[in-house]
Amino acid sequence: MNRLKTVSLRRRVTLSVMIVLFAVMVTLVFVVDALFASQSSRDIETVLLDRARTAQQLVKTQKVSGNELVHKVDGRGVQVELVLQSGATYGGRPDDNERFKTITRTLPDGSTMTFYGDTSVLSAAQIRLRNLLVAVGLSALAVTAGALVFVVQRALAPLDAMTTLARSISGGDRGHRLNPLRTNNELGRTAAAFDDMLDSLEGAETTARASEERTKRFVADAAHELRTPLAGVQAVAEALMQTGLDEAGAEERDRMNLLLVRESRRAGRLVDDLLALARIDAGLELQLERVDLLALAEAEVSRSRLLAADLDIEADGIPVVVLGDPQRLAQILVNLSDNARQATGPQGKVRLDVGVFAGRAVLTVKDNGPGVANPDRERIFDRLTRLDEARDRRHGGSGLGLAIARGVARAHGGDLTCTTPQPGEPGATFALTLPLTPGLTSRSLPPG
Numbered sequence: 071m072n073r074l075k076t077v078s079l080r081r082r083v084t085l086s087v088m089i090v091l092f093a094v095m096v097t098l099v100f101v102v103d104a105l106f107a108s109q110s111s112r113d114i115e116t117v118l119l120d121r122a123r124t125a126q127q128l129v130k131t132q133k134v135s136g137n138e139l140v141h142k143v144d145g146r147g148v149q150v151e152l153v154l155q156s157g158a159t160y161g162g163r164p165d166d167n168e169r170f171k172t173i174t175r176t177l178p179d180g181s182t183m184t185f186y187g188d189t190s191v192l193s194a195a196q197i198r199l200r201n202l203l204v205a206v207g208l209s210a211l212a213v214t215a216g217a218l219v220f221v222v223q224r225a226l227a228p229l230d231a232m233t234t235l236a237r238s239i240s241g242g243d244r245g246h247r248l249n250p251l252r253t254n255n256e257l258g259r260t261a262a263a264f265d266d267m268l269d270s271l272e273g274a275e276t277t278a279r280a281s282e283e284r285t286k287r288f289v290a291d292a293a294h295e296l297r298t299p300l301a302g303v304q305a306v307a308e309a310l311m312q313t314g315l316d317e318a319g320a321e322e323r324d325r326m327n328l329l330l331v332r333e334s335r336r337a338g339r340l341v342d343d344l345l346a347l348a349r350i351d352a353g354l355e356l357q358l359e360r361v362d363l364l365a366l367a368e369a370e371v372s373r374s375r376l377l378a379a380d381l382d383i384e385a386d387g388i389p390v391v392v393l394g395d396p397q398r399l400a401q402i403l404v405n406l407s408d409n410a411r412q413a414t415g416p417q418g419k420v421r422l423d424v425g426v427f428a429g430r431a432v433l434t435v436k437d438n439g440p441g442v443a444n445p446d447r448e449r450i451f452d453r454l455t456r457l458d459e460a461r462d463r464r465h466g467g468s469g470l471g472l473a474i475a476r477g478v479a480r481a482h483g484g485d486l487t488c489t490t491p492q493p494g495e496p497g498a499t500f501a502l503t504l505p506l507t508p509g510l511t512s513r514s515l516p517p518g
Contacts, residue, residue: 079226084218091214095207103200110192114171118185121148122175130178136160139183149186155179169193232264302333343470347453350477356395363433363504364389366396367422370403378416383407387424390431393507398478402486405471406435406500413439413498430484431504437497447488451476479504 121143128134128142135154140161144150149170152160163186164170170186177183228250235247247268250261306329349355367385374383403422410420419438426432442450449455454469472486479486484504491499 079229080219080222083222083225084215087218088211088215091211095210099200099203099207102203103196106196106199110189110196111171114187114189114192115173117148118171118173118187121150121185122173122183125150125183126175126177129181133179135179135181143183143185147188147191149188151184151186152181153183154181164188228261232261235264300333300337303330303337306330306333340470343474346474347470347477350474350481354398354478354481356398356481358393358395360391361394361396361399362389362391363387363399363431364424366399366403367424367433370400370407371422373404374407374411374420378411380417381411381414381420382418383411383420383422385422385424387422387433388426390424390426390506392431392482392504394482394504399482402475402478402502403433403435405475406502409471410435410437410439410498413437415439419497426506427503429506431506433502433504434489435500435502436491436495439497441491441496442488442498444490447490450488451486 125139125143128139134142136152136158137160140150140152144161149164150161151163154160163184169188169190171189172184172186174182174184247265249265250258252258253262306326309326364385364387367387371383371385374381407420407422411418414420414437421434421436423434423436424432451472453473455473476486479502482504484502486500486502489499489501491497
């Protein structure tokens, strides 16, 4: 994994700005120097052309020639050389031609005059200007460098605030946020993302702590629940070991053996329920196929009638086909029917109804027992929760059945809830809702 380069942002920004500014200043010096040299050359050329026009006017209008003409156009940085048609020469050319700009013109009388413009004055001015630009540029760089230290420090103040906040959070202070005023710029978006990350981390931490607490509570409750049947097994086993065969009758030994088997089965059911919950938490594997909920309900009615012949239990509704695991769905109905039978007694009334509501398959289980109080209708789905401790322990209930049933329902993409019964109807009502699969209807079942 590549490590993040942590170069000082202040140093990087300051150096980058200084390099850019230096490049701009150097370019500016060269451009100004070139423009000054070009303009100076044009100015000298303009002066020489003016002198040439003056000389032509003097010759043409005033018939001036010879030394008089040279004296009139010579001077002020301009030297002239006049060559007459006779070959006579007036004036003179400068000794150093390299620092002079030259133009030559033929005058109206046929003579030739050469004009020499002195560029040394302009060259000296150009050098002074160049030195001035360099000095001003260096001074500007120095002032800019000093100002950048303050400006960059102010500009990076939000990053310092983020660092301070991160350190306070690492020290345990989790309640503060950056709360940027604007989120439409770089620092605003970074600060908003930082706050969102903190919210997510705190939410994940809260969820993890809550999950840890639930796990601890569940393990403690499971240990407590297992202790009861194991204590019974241990007590019966010790009693059998301490009681001789001649001291106890066959009836007493059979009673102890039955008690031993019952307590061991109770412990086994609790272990099976705990394993089922562990599978649900880890992601339940389902063997999906087409399941007719009405047929499943009718099969549960037949099973319940075998267990309690006097129980008034019936299934009604329409054939509704869903995609699910028939064994797992039957497990939900077994739990709901057994709970209803235990709540109503062997001569109670239980109704299973299958239908479709709001685009979902719904299977309801109603009984005429004591019902479930409104505050307990969600709590009963918590793990190891019993509303009637004595009755549930007498029937071997672990308090995990409804939690398992809801977990199986949600693994199918549905849910299991305890709903409010119709006005005037006693008992409890449980509703199993499952998603309807497109293309699977009652007509899609094979005949017979």
